[in-house]
Amino acid sequence: MLKGKRKKVILGMSAGVDSTVAAILLQKKDFEVVGVFMHFWKEESSDKAVENKCCSLESYQELKKICQQLKIKLVTANVAKEFKKAIVDYFLREYKNGRTPNPCVVCNREIKFKVLLQKMLELKADYVATGHYALKREIKNKKEKIKNNKKIIYKLLEAKDKEKDQTYFLYNLNQKQLAKILFPVGEYKKPEIRQLAKKFNLSVHSKKESQDICFVAKDTNSFLQKYLKLKKGKIVNQAGKIIGEHLGLPLYTLGQRKGINVGGDGPYYVSGKDFSKNILQVTNCKNDKALISQEMELRKVNWISGLMPKTPMKIQLRTRYRNSLVSAIIETSDKRQATSNLYKITFEKPQKNITSGQSAVFYGKNGEVLGGGVIK
Numbered sequence: 001m002l003k004g005k006r007k008k009v010i011l012g013m014s015a016g017v018d019s020t021v022a023a024i025l026l027q028k029k030d031f032e033v034v035g036v037f038m039h040f041w042k043e044e045s046s047d048k049a050v051e052n053k054c055c056s057l058e059s060y061q062e063l064k065k066i067c068q069q070l071k072i073k074l075v076t077a078n079v080a081k082e083f084k085k086a087i088v089d090y091f092l093r094e095y096k097n098g099r100t101p102n103p104c105v106v107c108n109r110e111i112k113f114k115v116l117l118q119k120m121l122e123l124k125a126d127y128v129a130t131g132h133y134a135l136k137r138e139i140k141n142k143k144e145k146i147k148n149n150k151k152i153i154y155k156l157l158e159a160k161d162k163e164k165d166q167t168y169f170l171y172n173l174n175q176k177q178l179a180k181i182l183f184p185v186g187e188y189k190k191p192e193i194r195q196l197a198k199k200f201n202l203s204v205h206s207k208k209e210s211q212d213i214c215f216v217a218k219d220t221n222s223f224l225q226k227y228l229k230l231k232k233g234k235i236v237n238q239a240g241k242i243i244g245e246h247l248g249l250p251l252y253t254l255g256q257r258k259g260i261n262v263g264g265d266g267p268y269y270v271s272g273k274d275f276s277k278n279i280l281q282v283t284n285c286k287n288d289k290a291l292i293s294q295e296m297e298l299r300k301v302n303w304i305s306g307l308m309p310k311t312p313m314k315i316q317l318r319t320r321y322r323n324s325l326v327s328a329i330i331e332t333s334d335k336r337q338a339t340s341n342l343y344k345i346t347f348e349k350p351q352k353n354i355t356s357g358q359s360a361v362f363y364g365k366n367g368e369v370l371g372g373g374v375i376k
Contacts, residue, residue: 008032008125009182010116013074015063017204018131018185021193023070024200025184026129035067035074036119038112041084043217043226066202075123077115086110088215092227095250098273099357102169102321103213109172117180129182132166133159133190135367136183154178156304158367161189168321171361171372172302221251221259233278235262238271238288246280249273255291255353293354297333298343298373305370315370316363317345319354325363326351343373 009026013019013035026033037060060076067074087107094101116128135157154175159165173181185193197204216223224230230248237243244262246252252260256270260282271290272281283290303309312331319326327348345360354375361372 006030006032007127008034008123009127009129010034010036010119010123010125011129012036012038012112012116012131013063013067014131015059015066015204016131016209017194017197017202018133020066020070020131020202020204021188021196022129022131022184023067023072024196026182027070027072031127033070033072034119034123034125035063035072036116037063037074037076038115039076039078039080040111040215041080041088042215043223066204069202075119077119079111079115083107083111083215091213092224094357095224096228098249098275100253100355101357102359103215104169105172105359108169113173113177113181117177120180127180127182129184131185132170132183133161133164133186134167134170134183135159135186136178136181152179153305156369158363158369159183159186164190167367167369168318168359168361168372171304171359171369173304174302175304175306178304224248224250231278233280235260235280235282237268238281238283238285238290243268243282249275249278249280252280254355291352292350293347293352294350295344295346296354296360297376298345298360299341299376301341301343301371301373303371309370311343317360317372318363319351319360319375320358330362342376 009031011019011023011026011033013023014037023033023035039060042056064074087103087110090106091101091103112130113128116130119125120128137155137157139153139155141151141153156167156170156173156178158167188196213220225248228248228250230250232248233246234242235244235246243264244260246260252270252273254270254272257267260268260270262268262282266284268282268284269286269288269291270280271283271288273279274281281290312329315328315330316325317328318324329346329348331344333342333344356375358375359372360375362370364370
């Protein structure tokens with residue numbers, strides 16, 4: 001690279017306040033910023049109230065104006081087909097099989113960062129960036145004997161704003177990817193980001209955040225009812241008594257209280273699903289043993305360092321986004337330490353509502369993300 005030449009960064013943008021301010025922060029560091037808007041598959045809806053989501057045409061038009069204001073080149077990536085296969089089909093398949101998926105985790109792994117890193121190569125850029133609330137640190141490797149003899153180790157850390165931290169969704173990143181990824185907003189708290197947007201006269205400073213799944217027009221249940229063949233069945237309590245009728249087993253998840261529609265001596269909580277008999281099992285005891293787990297198994301485990309640690313090992317982990325960290329022991333589920341990607345987690349204290357399909361993410365000292373896996 002020629003001396004003095006500005007470094008180029010490919011920034012994933014969605015017309016939201018975080019990615020917009022990320023562009024400003026990168027410009028202030030003298031990066032040449034190229035915005036990338038990704039066209040995802042999205043459920044069609046005649047209701048205009050639900051159209052303004054990250055991948056909508058309305059968002060794209062808004063983003064074009066933002067990029068013009070910031071004098072940023074904007075390119076698009078139409079990945080609707082890939083998104084439908086890798087995310088939407090997976091989402092429906094997991095619910096159909098009785099699990100509760102986490103599409104944002106899979107989208108980061110299978111779509112977003114793959115697209116950005118590919119655009120980086122195509123446009124001969126130096127880095128990629130996103131508006132995720134996360135931090136990256138480069139640590140000089142002082143250990144001579146380490147895999148691939150790497151001189152620098154890249155660590156993923158929790159953001160400054162712990163309330164907005166999004167590292168839970170990023171545990172599948174690896175060393176090669178982290179070497180090229182920047183997280184500009186990770187050093188700031190959300191109110192500071194909004195204030196920066198206001199300072200630069202950007203209308204997004206007051207834009208509300210979307211808490212919904214980007215490809216779902218209304219709500220998850222409506223989406224599942226539209227795309228899955230659901231069959232009504234019996235709701236049975238812990239004594240085996242029929243107390244109601246469910247609308248289809250994929251609509252319910254372990255520990256769920258709302259939406260069961262059973263009166264009497266409730267509230268009731270979903271304690272199990274018998275797909276062979278199409279029965280929804282519920283309990284009116286929130287401390288029922290069916291809701292509590294002492295251990296669980298994980299599959300598709302990724303270690304960010306690229307190195308499989310020696311186990312058993314004590315770790316802190318989060319079993320759902322925004323859940324508190326809990327202490328546990330992690331070990332391989334079989335004796336094939338070198339090849340096993342199936343791990344057993346034993347909790348220090350029993351945990352409620354451990355849900356198959358969700359991700360469990362491991363944390364170390366000072367908010368470092370060690371890795372994570374999918375609850376079996």
